[in-house]
Amino acid sequence: DARVTQTPRHKVTEMGQEVTMRCQPILGHNTVFWYRQTMMQGLELLAYFRNRAPLDDSGMPKDRFSAEMPDATLATLKIQPSEPRDSAVYFCASGSGTGDPYEQYFGPGTRLTVT
């Protein structure tokens, strides 16, 4: 049963600390997305990659957020320094990149609380 996995599932940290979230996309999927979900804003696209190359990161605050794909099986989202307004659930999703259009499959999310 192929699934997107994310770690950690929960993270509580103090303002100013660095936070790293990890995602393992479904094997064979070449497109990876990072979303943030809050009650107020709903699901917001932060960044996405195709074949490990960033295609669009216009949804991310550039001064504190960064996203990378060190290899095809790992995507990371870092926040440095973290702020209370970053508290949200962060989802990773992957897609096959084939077909027109194609579906995205979501991981279980990382619930981040910044105090």
Add this chain to the structure above:
Amino acid sequence: EDQVTQSPEALRLQEGESSSLNCSYTVSGLRGLFWYRQDPGKGPEFLFTLYSAGEEKEKERLKATLTKKESFLHITAPKPEDSATYLCAVQARSSASKIIFGSGTRLSIRP
């Protein structure tokens, strides 16, 4: 600007009471419209993709339909386990892989 609007925000139904959720969209050339289900504490779960006006897809008690301006998710004789937030999303022809989500409809089915 591409946009997705879902209504109502919340819907409470009695078990067995059929209804429909609405997703209105404006997009510069629709590549696809997606429906997802999200349970509390979980990631969205893919349900359907619709490609063109007139298309319909069904899964158990759910049926999704598409026109040039909106999509409906019809729920027939719902059960309490159908309670969830239902999200609609669109992908434009011009947007490569990017999809835009609506804010969702919270559906609650009372036994």
